[in-house]
Amino acid sequence: MIHLPRGTQDLLPGTTEKWQHVEAKFIELCRNFNYQEIRTPIFEHTELFQRGVGDTTDIVQKEMYTFQDRGDRTLTLRPEGTASVVRSFVQNKLFGQANQPQKLFYIGPMFRYERPQQGRWRQFVQFGIEALGSADPAIDAEVISLAMEIYKQLGLRSLKLVINTLGDQTSRENHRNALVEHFEPHKEELCSDCQVRLAQNPLRVLDCKKDREHPAMKTAPSILSYLTEEADAYFTKVKAFLDIMDISYHVDPNLVRGLDYYNHTAFEIMSDAEGFGAITTLAGGGRYNGLVEELGGPETPGIGFALSVERLLMALEAENIELPIDDALDSYVIAMGEKAELKTAELVNQLRQAGIQVDKDYQGKKFKAQFKAADRLKAKFVLILGENELAENKIEIKNMQTGEQVSISLPDIVSYLTEQIKKGGQ
Ligand code: HAM
Numbered sequence: 001m002i003h004l005p006r007g008t009q010d011l012l013p014g015t016t017e018k019w020q021h022v023e024a025k026f027i028e029l030c031r032n033f034n035y036q037e038i039r040t041p042i043f044e045h046t047e048l049f050q051r052g053v054g055d056t057t058d059i060v061q062k063e064m065y066t067f068q069d070r071g072d073r074t075l076t077l078r079p080e081g082t083a084s085v086v087r088s089f090v091q092n093k094l095f096g097q098a099n100q101p102q103k104l105f106y107i108g109p110m111f112r113y114e115r116p117q118q119g120r121w122r123q124f125v126q127f128g129i130e131a132l133g134s135a136d137p138a139i140d141a142e143v144i145s146l147a148m149e150i151y152k153q154l155g156l157r158s159l160k161l162v163i164n165t166l167g168d169q170t171s172r173e174n175h176r177n178a179l180v181e182h183f184e185p186h187k188e189e190l191c192s193d194c195q196v197r198l199a200q201n202p203l204r205v206l207d208c209k210k211d212r213e214h215p216a217m218k219t220a221p222s223i224l225s226y227l228t229e230e231a232d233a234y235f236t237k238v239k240a241f242l243d244i245m246d247i248s249y250h251v252d253p254n255l256v257r258g259l260d261y262y263n264h265t266a267f268e269i270m271s272d273a274e275g276f277g278a279i280t281t282l283a284g285g286g287r288y289n290g291l292v293e294e295l296g297g298p299e300t301p302g303i304g305f306a307l308s309v310e311r312l313l314m315a316l317e318a319e320n321i322e323l324p325i326d327d328a329l330d331s332y333v334i335a336m337g338e339k340a341e342l343k344t345a346e347l348v349n350q351l352r353q354a355g356i357q358v359d360k361d362y363q364g365k366k367f368k369a370q371f372k373a374a375d376r377l378k379a380k381f382v383l384i385l386g387e388n389e390l391a392e393n394k395i396e397i398k399n400m401q402t403g404e405q406v407s408i409s410l411p412d413i414v415s416y417l418t419e420q421i422k423k424g425g426q
Pocket of ligand 1: 082119120122124128129259282283
């Protein structure tokens with residue numbers, strides 16, 4: 001037997017309904033906030049992520065599924081969505097469209113070669129949004145509120161929003177120098193990755209899982225002390241918008257995020273539900289002014305976030321939230337006798353064409369077993385077609401909720417059932 005690859009999963013009936021439910025909720029919410037869907041390829045030129053996500057990030061250095069195709073191109077299964085969306089924005093000149101900012105959303109699988117554990121997959125599905133073309137702090141708050149809203153509307157309560165600013169270029173340079181000065185005397189005590197990070201991208205040291213407990217981490221200089229006046233004012237405005245929208249947050253100056261393109265606002269949403277597990281981050285995002293230019297477009301500010309469906313569903317489970325999934329079938333037709341079988345096929349076809357959900361037996365089951373099957377499928381109505389009914393051009397209908405059974409003339413069945421289902425749905 002061939003098993004699925006490590007870090008991937010099969011989603012089977014019973015689970016896929018949950019995925020469809022949260023996906024529909026996300027789409028509805030995006031519609032509410034006026035974000036439109038964008039679909040980009042699952043693989044891109046490797047260079048896109050090297051330049052977009054950043055050469056010194058763990059994602060690019062250790063986690064990408066990169067391969068050579070038969071034409072000797074170096075391609076990579078996308079590890080995230082932002083770089084692809086920005087590439088598409090530039091390539092399709094979306095910056096030239098009348099409606100700005102361009103507010104886009106996406107749903108799709110991402111791939112990272114990470115050590116699989118609870119909540120960490122090698123293939124996972126992200127819901128994400130990107131707003132390109134606005135440097136208004138109000139849109140930072142809008143992006144954060146959309147992210148929070150999806151969890152809230154699905155019923156999650158144990159949520160923590162953590163925000164930070166990474167400042168503008170000057171703030172970052174000053175902070176970078178301060179970090180180098182701070183960590184340099186401890187260089188030998190840090191892990192080998194951090195020794196490289198210190199030279200290449202010292203901000204990444206703050207994000208290190210191995211050196212988290214090192215005393216120098218706790219006393220590391222905070223970006224908040226190095227903000228320029230503009231960057232500080234920007235962050236203050238973002239917070240004011242969050243306050244007015246009644247979204248509570250904690251400011252964590254050590255929140256640096258694992259991708260290189262960020263500046264100004266950065267945020268993560270965590271679950272603090274008991275039993276959620278070691279990985280508590282549900283979603284992450286931030287501002288990335290400069291990325292559009294980096295990928296060859298005109299100077300365009302951007303902000304977005306992404307969450308994974310896997311962790312969203314884990315959080316729902318940790319809080320014992322059942323999604324309101326309607327997996328009941330409208331109707332099931334039971335045929336008794338050979339003659340009725342042909343008529344049943346015709347009837348099932350008619351009902352389906354009228355938009356009524358219906359199924360029938362295909363295994364030659366006896367009457368009782370067919371009834372059981374209808375029950376298992378949670379059929380709201382069971383239609384029984386026997387030789388007698390057929391002779392009278394009638395059909396028996398049992399309402400499975402009330403137990404009531406009536407006899408209806410066959411030509412009236414579609415309109416009768418349509419009416420009944422409409423009533424049931426109210
Ligand atoms: P990220 O923080 O790398 O950001 O990923 C966003 C979310 O994807 C995480 O918070 C987590 O829920 C989920 N995630 C990441 N890796 C895995 C994994 N191995 N298994 C399951 N879930 C995972 C980004 O990807 C940015 N593109 C977000 C963004 C959009 N920033 C601006 N716009």
